[in-house]
Amino acid sequence: MRFPEDLLWGSASADFQYEGGFNEGDRGLLTCDFVTDGSLRQPRQMTYKTKNGTKGAMAMRGSIPEDAVGYLDPERYYPSRQAVDFYHRFKEDIELLAKMGSTTMRFSICWSRIFPTGKEPVANQEGIDFYQAVIDECLKWGIEPLVTICHDEIPLVLADKYNGWSSRKVIDCYLRLCKVLFENYGDKVKYWLTFNEVNALSGYSHLGVRSVDDQTTLQAIHHIFVASAKAKIMAKEMIPESQFGAMYASSPSYPATCKPEDVMAWVEQRRNLFYFADVMVRGYYPAYAKSFLEGRNVVLNIEPDDIEILKEGCLDFYAFSCYRSSIVSTQTNLGHYGMSFDPNPYVKQSNWGWGIDPISIRFVLNEVYERYQKPLFIVENGLGEIDEIDENNFVDDQYRIEYLNDHFKEIKKAVEIDGIPVIGYTMWGGIDLVSLSTGEMKKRYGFVYVDMDDLGNGSKNRYLKASYYWMREFLKSNGKNLV
Numbered sequence: 001m002r003f004p005e006d007l008l009w010g011s012a013s014a015d016f017q018y019e020g021g022f023n024e025g026d027r028g029l030l031t032c033d034f035v036t037d038g039s040l041r042q043p044r045q046m047t048y049k050t051k052n053g054t055k056g057a058m059a060m061r062g063s064i065p066e067d068a069v070g071y072l073d074p075e076r077y078y079p080s081r082q083a084v085d086f087y088h089r090f091k092e093d094i095e096l097l098a099k100m101g102s103t104t105m106r107f108s109i110c111w112s113r114i115f116p117t118g119k120e121p122v123a124n125q126e127g128i129d130f131y132q133a134v135i136d137e138c139l140k141w142g143i144e145p146l147v148t149i150c151h152d153e154i155p156l157v158l159a160d161k162y163n164g165w166s167s168r169k170v171i172d173c174y175l176r177l178c179k180v181l182f183e184n185y186g187d188k189v190k191y192w193l194t195f196n197e198v199n200a201l202s203g204y205s206h207l208g209v210r211s212v213d214d215q216t217t218l219q220a221i222h223h224i225f226v227a228s229a230k231a232k233i234m235a236k237e238m239i240p241e242s243q244f245g246a247m248y249a250s251s252p253s254y255p256a257t258c259k260p261e262d263v264m265a266w267v268e269q270r271r272n273l274f275y276f277a278d279v280m281v282r283g284y285y286p287a288y289a290k291s292f293l294e295g296r297n298v299v300l301n302i303e304p305d306d307i308e309i310l311k312e313g314c315l316d317f318y319a320f321s322c323y324r325s326s327i328v329s330t331q332t333n334l335g336h337y338g339m340s341f342d343p344n345p346y347v348k349q350s351n352w353g354w355g356i357d358p359i360s361i362r363f364v365l366n367e368v369y370e371r372y373q374k375p376l377f378i379v380e381n382g383l384g385e386i387d388e389i390d391e392n393n394f395v396d397d398q399y400r401i402e403y404l405n406d407h408f409k410e411i412k413k414a415v416e417i418d419g420i421p422v423i424g425y426t427m428w429g430g431i432d433l434v435s436l437s438t439g440e441m442k443k444r445y446g447f448v449y450v451d452m453d454d455l456g457n458g459s460k461n462r463y464l465k466a467s468y469y470w471m472r473e474f475l476k477s478n479g480k481n482l483v
């Protein structure tokens, strides 16, 4: 089996799960710095302080009091402080990924490294230099950087002062960030993602808003739509060769049965994804937006110019994550932003209850391509599992190899049989990093093991897993080792 020669392969990360160095290089604080560690049994918490000094903690996706602001409790562990130290080890990590044969690397910009509060008139040079060095290191090894401008985060000060993305003022702050990035890296970076998992953003940690009600969330998301479109319009002036996408959490749900009501429940559930992508990829609110918003008692404040901006700033490609599949029926209780967690009885589940379903990736590629006819970039996929390291510092992760093998075969079919233009594939967390949903280190995705536990203890040394050698062979032989 051969893949197109120009298909990009690599790994993906997000700054607050990977980078660390939270108090170095004049980095400011981010909202997600206030999210503690956790586990499947003990959910992560967001710690905050109100104006009168009362301290509290809330589930990561919960609401916090109106006058609250993130607070770092010295007794708690916050994984984003040191993450797995890409900040100091980026050369080593990029070299490892390059020697595996990677041709791309997705990473995200820490907003508060460039603008510590988000409001400064002038950017922080140390922050600019850090990503300049990361990008140069990629290029040195022939790796095409894929930059996420904003991955589920916002500077603390913008949350505090403006209630985050609920305010239009944040659009301008974001555009100031974009301008600095385009000026400094525009000649080196072709592929950009304006935002991560736009359809799963909510609450303080992601949006900087203190309330998770639909009115606040969907108004904030409208501002994100406008910000993304304006960023793309600006980039086309400054860096005409650039390609713009945004990322959507796209793991599919299937209808639980062929009962017509279940199939319609599935159509409606999928709108929890397409509502977001339709606006950004097609450039206008879809017909069902009216009922989608009315059903949630949301009235959007849309300014007259916004409609034109959305049209002009629609995206060049669709980027997505796809990890698993689930099912939907009229009985399903949808989780945050319309996700179904009902298990599909036909596929096995990971230790975190994620249904392992290689066909899901071909399904999504088809579903999305037929809707938008734009190139697709698979920017997150992979298996989060418990890895045991032996006395020789080796992890024999055959389960991960099996997962990748089976998913890659389906991607191949999507390209070859279905004719879908796939730009590239970046596996989530090629170097082990902190889990977003649970805050654990134990849930590992990487080709490379990082010696660190859930509370940040360990040398952080890197060790190659069996999947690293398998992937190296896969890339060298262009897929000949698939079985």
Ligand code: BGP
Binding pocket: 014, 017, 196, 197, 249, 321, 380, 384, 428, 434, 435, 436, 437, 438, 443
């Ligand atoms: C996506 C996020 C990532 C990432 C991934 C895996 O939702 O974009 O930041 O972490 O999921 O999820 P988890 O880390 O919870 O296993």
